Amino acid sequence: MMQRMPSNTDLLARSLSSVWHPCTQMKRHETLPLIPIARGEGVWLYDLDGKRYLDTVSSWWVNLFGHCNPRINAAITDQLGKLEHVMLAGFTHEPVVQLSERLRELAPAGLGHCFYGSDGASATEIALKMSAHYWRNSGKPQKTQFISLQNSYHGETLGALSVTDVALFKDAYGALIKQNATVPCPDWRDADSGESAKAYALRCTAALETHLQAHHQHIAAFIVEPLVQGASGMAMYHPVYLKRARELCSQYSVHLIADEIAVGMGRTGTMFACEQAGIQQYLPATGEAAIALSRSGKKLERRGISPDFLLISKGITGGYLPLSIVMTTDDVYQAFYDDQTSRGFLHSHSYTGNPLACRAALATLDIFAQDDVLNANRNLAAIFNRIARPLREHAKVKNFRNIGMIWAFEVETQQTDFAQRCFSLGLQHELLLRPMGNTVYFMPPYVITEKEIQILVERTLTIIESLT
Ligand SMILES: *Cc1c(COP(=O)(O)O)cnc(C)c1O
Secondary structure, three states, rough: OOOOOOOHHHHHHHHHOOOOOOOOOOHHHHHOOOOOOOEEEOEEEEEEOOOOOEOOHHHHOOOOEEEHHHHHHHHHHHHOOOOOOOOOOOOOOHHHHHHHHHHHHOOOOOEEEEEOOOOOOHHHHHHHHHHHHHHOOOOOOOOEEEEEEEOOOOOOOOOHHOOOOHHHHHHHHHHOOOOOEEEEOOHHOOOOOOOOHHHHHHHHHHHHHHHHHHHHHEEEEEOOOOOOOOOOEEOOOOOOOHHHHHHHHHHHOOOEEEEOOOOOOOOOOOOOHHHHHHOOOHHHHOOHHHHHHHHHHHHHHHHOOOOEEEEEHHHOOOOOOOOOEEEEEEHHHHHHHOOOOHHHHOOOOOOOOOHHHHHHHHHHHHHHHHOOOOHHHHHHHHHHHHHOHHHOOOEEEEEEEOOOOOEEEOOOOOOOHHHHHHHHHHHHOOEEOEEEEEEEEOOOOOOOHHHHHHHHHHHHHHHHHHHH
């Protein structure tokens, strides 16, 4: 019997009747079509009719080395023939041990212990629980509050929402969420006129200090997205903030949690954004941050900071499988090391440390090493900035900014539904663009080519022309 060829329209209707899509008002799909994806290759996604889309957002910031990457495919296939999964309580396996050892080598100094979760939000939950439990085990059970930056995003489970400051995600669930304080966010777009990004960041650290001085006895941890606040619109800030925040947290006995779920794995130009905390030369507004980085070379590492908790997810598996890791210090680890079960860290997920996901992560780290990805990305970012110059100079484009492999800018427009129109027009031009409000951003896979960057920039310009 001949199998009927599936079409876009079939899958679309079936999806809408059975799948409840994330972060979506489903009614909007009465007019806005879903895009059924059949396969991917490199930076391209293909629908069932063979139409292609350039994945400029790395499928929600997870994909690093392209869709259907042969090296990651091979690693997962190899692991599939050996062990698909085993529980991590009472058992261990080579992929999870190797991954923990390799991350310890790569991460800022002192983060020798890896705790595993399944996605970004679970990493946030783990860090919050671990921090508060640490203080309880250390005779300071009153330290149960957390602070985060204004406009922060750390995930959408209830604990993570308590340190997330995005009204849309939070308001409906207010009654269920613990109240935590926020402190001013050093986003350089908020600086006074004439005030430098650095001066503004320092002004924000003064506010942090005032808050810590008054409340540190009740505060367990301060959680930050280092250098870039992603989900609230790619806000970027001067690294001096991180350096000062580290000093203040140590001074007031408050843990520093670095949420590198989005910015880790090379996204900001170094493996982890915390490594850049000591950088002086910072020129994001001109799109030259990546170039400044290449001039500073390897000395960067020694200028970084070590948080008490480092959260990793998204890109760690190259965008293949859900996995998250909370890395922490020996000090934290030792506070739980005891004969009593109740002093141990009480947290688990069914798929904790899944071997397939760990192998995907190991293959991803192999690619970083084999292809000298961080250096290659510095060149790629310079090429991108050159090609993107007409975009940066466009009369309706404001606050063009870049760090590592992230670009963002605001579009001056009267249209209230700009994001949706931009998305729809993008699809017509073979681009998967997903603006946040009037902020357009690119976070492409690291395998994007010069030619593909040209396609991306030219067509984005066309789209902006027709929307302004
Ligand atoms: C995406 C993200 C999270 C949440 O990760 P999920 O896997 O979506 O739960 C947390 N923090 C930051 C900074 C993120 O970008």
